[in-house]
Amino acid sequence: MSEAPGPSPAVVRRRWIAEFSPPPTTQLPLEDLVDDATLRCCRRLTAGVGSLLPQGQIGEFFTLDQFHGSFKPLLKHWSAPSGFCGALAVAGTELLFETLVSGPLAVAGVPHTPDIMADLASAPLCSLDLMRPRVESIMQQIHSCRTGYMKDHSSQFDEPGVQKQYLGAWYANYELSDVLRDYCAQQRAKGVSDAFLDQIVFLRENQWPAYGDATHEERERLPEEQRFGGRKVATESGSEGIHFDPAQGDRSVIIEVPNRRLLLRADEWEAGHAATIGFPRIACIDVGNHFTCAVFFEAPAGEEGVLPSTLHFNTTKSKYSTRHMLQIAHFLFAMRARVEPSLAPEPPETPAPEPLTREAFVIYLEEEDSPLQK
Template sequence: KDRKQKMSWSCQACTFANHQGTNVCSMCQTPRRGSQAAEANASSFGKGVVLKSEHIRSRSSIDRKDRHCPKKPIDGVVWQLSTLDQFHKSFRSLIDKYHFPRAACGAFSVANSILLRDILQAKAKASSGEFVLTQKEIRGIVERLQDIERVTEEVTKVMASIYNDRLKYTKDHAQAFPTPNDVEKYLRDWVANYEISDYLIKEMKGQTEDVGGIHFVRYNQYPERNGATFEEKARLAEEKRFGGHKFGDKARVELEEGAARFLIEPFVPERKLCRPEEWMDWRNKLSKQKSSQSPFQIFVLDLNGHFCTAFSCFVKKAGTGKEASPHLVMINTTNSSYISSGAPCAAYDIAFS
């Protein structure tokens, strides 16, 4: 235990455990306290809430190692754009009001997925013929997700819902939380996969038509059951059938034959938790019942320590005669690149398989 503590340092902004050799947090880019970068950061503290970073790679340049990777993935583009800085001081009062974790990506990713659904569904209905976007149109969508008032409104709903659910759990299981500090620690814990799932189940209730529905691409967390506590421990039983008998980090543990690294969770017309091949079978059955498939899909991505939003679409370069190319557009609320973290490729591959 002592050796593990010496090998990492905890970020004062988001509490992420970073490798000892780094001076900037891998999660939120906050410089390590006492470093030269920290002094530089202090002088730029008042900078804006809107992020400008972009990262882009071809699908063929990214190595996906899990067993569900297609033998020959369809090539295209994974493009990450950042919107609002989830660690900006503008959101601190909201985080404190709902006793939310400082790393609020769980709320931002869900809020952005809902806003994206509304934006893209409206664009699809307004388009005549094939639904194809240009890079300029995608940047316009990103600008709408940089509207701090609109995003804050949606983030507030997510935070309030998770806070109320957590507070109810502490009251219903009062013996497990004997002191106010125990309650506060539970309230401030990072958002769990099941909490994102629960919120989207409520959000999608009553929706029957999957036009660009939201899907949750999440790691199979069954290998981490030994370290889970409280409600999360009980909820992980649902993932037993997907394998992962060995204990370890969900992104790196060696999986037995037949186990799934990633799970896909759709919510419309009904909620399911599926292996990638089960999701594909389910989508094929749905498509046979309808005259056409949705021209885009929206994803919340579990990035193993972070969450972000993404959507699949075809993008055509304006003024060229070239065919539109497959894109997975990631919407992130930090500057770090998560393109090669696993889940983006899993989402890309099911969207364009």
């Protein structure tokens, strides 16, 4: 990949949403948001990191504004949803991979400072010239798949407005997975090694509990997640909730390795991949009604030490450092497994374990004035 145009390092650092800091507390306790089995994996992984800040550090960065008018012609041409963050996240994942892992400026396998990683990673993601064609290609691919499905299942789309609604629906996890899998296949055909391609991951929320309400292709694809379990339940207040029972194998979080077409539980990731897949790791993340991308790397710390680090890229001005899915991604992907995990059922932990998150100062800086941020 040729050197990407982008903002200077000084401009880059003025566009931070949050400087690197220890993971702040989530909006609700993680225990209320993620199943216990996944949290136990996170605790084991963080416990295996010997550094001054065992939980590492997260930095968050604002790149392109997905609501900027520059994207409107694409949305109209490809009947794309107004919330097309999934396409932006996958495009960002591809560019991060080519910049940091497979390209001439690659930093694979070597610890780098957060400033160097921020400069390398943010430049292509802030470039409309680089992002726009990637985003359009992804829109075109998903549009082609959706129109093909409508053609093959025409009886499902007889009602007025159904076709438009289907084409304009938010991009689903399985659709983004298909794009990432195809991308990995294309890169492999160009000679990129499987070892590098395995560094692309996708953190997904388990959608199986929504199967009963699913229609069209989603209803055909959701059984891929059936083994992760979960079901809808009525809460005490009468609203609808989702229940996961880890003892039955249920998991609220799914880890995908697109290059291998693998959907994994956290313990399967921990046992088979967390110690062997190299750094930096590049992820597309479902952070909850929004998709983003991130790079996970090891920064130098002390004498021959490393600090697990996450650099998160967002296409809205919202701050996601307190979202549980970003923090789970940090605990799973920024950590290198250093101890042999136990996959057997664990007894209740007593005394109560240290919380995975803690209070931290987050510094908000003035955003750079840019035509893509107005």
